[in-house]
Amino acid sequence: MKISQIPGDEDLLRMMMAGDEDAFATLYRRRQGAIYRFALHMSGSPEVAEDVTQEVFMTLIGDAGRYDPARGSLASYLYGIARNHVLRRHGADRYYVQLLDDQDDEPPTVGAVAREDPFADLARNEVIEAVRRGVLALPTHYREVIVLCDLHEMNYADAAAVLGCALGTVRSRLHRARKVLAEKLRAAADSEPEPASETGAAARCLA
Amino acid sequence: MNCKRFEIAAIELARDPSVELEEQARAHRQSCPECAAALADQRSLTSGLRALNWNTRSASAPPRVEVELRAAFRKAATISPVTSWTPAPAKFRFRLAFAAAAVVMIAAAAFYVRERFANPAPPASPTEAVVQDGSRSDVEPPLGDKGKDQNVFPAQTLSSGGAHSKASHRAGHPRENGTRFENSEVGMDFVPVIYGSDLTPLEGGQILRVRLSRSALASLGLPVNVEHPDETLMADVMLGEDGLARSIRLIDSKGESPQD
Numbered sequence: 001m002k003i004s005q006i007p008g009d010e011d012l013l014r015m016m017m018a019g020d021e022d023a024f025a026t027l028y029r030r031r032q033g034a035i036y037r038f039a040l041h042m043s044g045s046p047e048v049a050e051d052v053t054q055e056v057f058m059t060l061i062g063d064a065g066r067y068d069p070a071r072g073s074l075a076s077y078l079y080g081i082a083r084n085h086v087l088r089r090h091g092a093d094r095y096y097v098q099l100l101d102d103q104d105d106e107p108p109t110v111g112a113v114a115r116e117d118p119f120a121d122l123a124r125n126e127v128i129e130a131v132r133r134g135v136l137a138l139p140t141h142y143r144e145v146i147v148l149c150d151l152h153e154m155n156y157a158d159a160a161a162v163l164g165c166a167l168g169t170v171r172s173r174l175h176r177a178r179k180v181l182a183e184k185l186r187a188a189a190d191s192e193p194e195p196a197s198e199t200g201a202a203a204r205c206l207a
Numbered sequence: 208m209n210c211k212r213f214e215i216a217a218i219e220l221a222r223d224p225s226v227e228l229e230e231q232a233r234a235h236r237q238s239c240p241e242c243a244a245a246l247a248d249q250r251s252l253t254s255g256l257r258a259l260n261w262n263t264r265s266a267s268a269p270p271r272v273e274v275e276l277r278a279a280f281r282k283a284a285t286i287s288p289v290t291s292w293t294p295a296p297a298k299f300r301f302r303l304a305f306a307a308a309a310v311v312m313i314a315a316a317a318f319y320v321r322e323r324f325a326n327p328a329p330p331a332s333p334t335e336a337v338v339q340d341g342s343r344s345d346v347e348p349p350l351g352d353k354g355k356d357q358n359v360f361p362a363q364t365l366s367s368g369g370a371h372s373k374a375s376h377r378a379g380h381p382r383e384n385g386t387r388f389e390n391s392e393v394g395m396d397f398v399p400v401i402y403g404s405d406l407t408p409l410e411g412g413q414i415l416r417v418r419l420s421r422s423a424l425a426s427l428g429l430p431v432n433v434e435h436p437d438e439t440l441m442a443d444v445m446l447g448e449d450g451l452a453r454s455i456r457l458i459d460s461k462g463e464s465p466q467d
Contacts, residue, residue, distance in 0.1 A: 019284045021277060028276060033267040040266055041259075053268040057276050061283050128262050131255035150222070150256045175218050182248040185255075 009074040017064050028057055031075060034152065035082045041147040042086045044136045052085045072161035079162040083144060134184050142177035149174050208235040213242045221249030305436060309423025313444060313452050316415050321450030397445060397454035398428050412447045416458065427455055 007015070007023070009030070015023035032053055039052035059081050060067075067077050135146055148159040149170070156174075160167045208216075208231040216232050236243045422436035431440065441458040 016280075021280055021284070024280050025273065025277060028273060032272070033265075036268045037263055037266050040263065046266075049266075050268050050272060054272050054276065058279060061276070061280050124258060125262075127255055128259045131252075131259045135256075135259070146256070150253070151260045153260075175215060178218050178221075178249060178252060179214070182245070182252050185252065186248060 217246040
């Protein structure tokens with residue numbers, strides 16, 4: 001298939017609004033992963049991520065006419081809906097406290113990659129878990145810029161469209177968020193020298 | 208370069224490792240161990256975030272979500288199929304709703320008058336007497352007390368839609384085509400409501416007083432100020448025997464121009 005024959009998001013949206021279920025399915029498969037991961041990174045909960053993904057696309061089904069191409073891409077629009085649902089479900093601070101209380105849970109195995117060296121796998125998973133917990137412990141306005149710009153590799157302009165703020169605000173929040181996150185990980189690394197612990201992972205992260 | 212500037216640069220550098228340190232930044236890093244450590248921390252953080260991203264790169268919603276969404280899509284498409292994508296601005300939809308409401312009001316008024324028209328009463332007002340003559344010029348109300356009433360709108364001022372209105376009529380300009388009503392109400396000229404060329408000649412009719420929004424009046428060609436489109440004004444609608452509105456005019460009961 002030629003690239004020019006691949007319908008864009010807005011083409012799929014038009015077809016979907018005309019009742020084309022396949023167009024909706026194509027659009028869903030194209031965008032659901034990013035929306036799910038955004039909600040997962042923001043909430044730390046696969047259940048919440050699943051619910052948010054469903055709600056985002058239910059919103060699209062119910063009122064697709066609200067999307068205005070002049071205000072940004074469809075992807076940004078979907079991220080914006082997801083963000084609203086995440087914030088609505090959990091509030092600003094409630095759920096990250098809950099997650100901090102939940103530190104004995106198993107680390108996520110989604111997307112885990114088999115390595116030949118199990119010790120390297122263990123160390124790597126500990127680092128990932130330490131960073132994941134650090135991100136979840138950030139205040140919401142810092143967490144969302146880290147998730148969008150660093151984890152989803154979104155540029156400042158698109159992130160500003162999702163968050164509904166100025167580009168400079170995104171940049172300054174990201175700088176502050178990264179500084180806070182690095183300080184948290186550094187403090188954790190300095191406080192407990194035990195290598196197998198989470199802070200040991202933080203130490204490796206900031207080694 | 209000072210520590211503050213280096214800190215800002217360090218984060219951008221850490222996010223994009225392909226960018227090399229400028230000469231000034233490199234010199235500052237060598238002279239400031241704290242900033243060198245901060246840059247190292249930021250680079251390590253970037254590595255950690257990329258590892259987290261890579262670790263969850265294949266995470267996605269379970270297949271049942273798609274199944275449920277497709278079912279919801281089919282249901283929604285059955286209930287209210289959308290055939291085109293024309294998102295209209297809210298302001299436009301608001302005005303459209305007002306215009307539709309105005310049309311419904313006029314139609315209801317026409318129906319009401321048509322029901323009552325079986326027993327037409329002798330015209331009590333000069334205006335109604337003129338209507339029964341049938342000609343276009345007769346549609347215009349007769350002249351009242353010329354030059355005596357300072358509360359009467361000069362007809363040409365209103366119909367031209369110009370800016371001057373209060374000043375001229377309050378200065379006592381001679382009235383040409385206005386009708387004075389009871390309670391200091393003032394009517395301007397009738398403006399024909401155009402449907403097409405297949406209307407029956409106007410041989411008789413009735414006048415119905417209604418209140419319509421400014422936007423509806425403007426859509427009928429009356430010179431009103433539409434800055435407050437939902438505000439209503441009093442108007443006379445002249446109805447033919449067939450029940451259709453033939454012309455309309457504004458009634459001013461406050462002594463103010465509807466263009467204000």
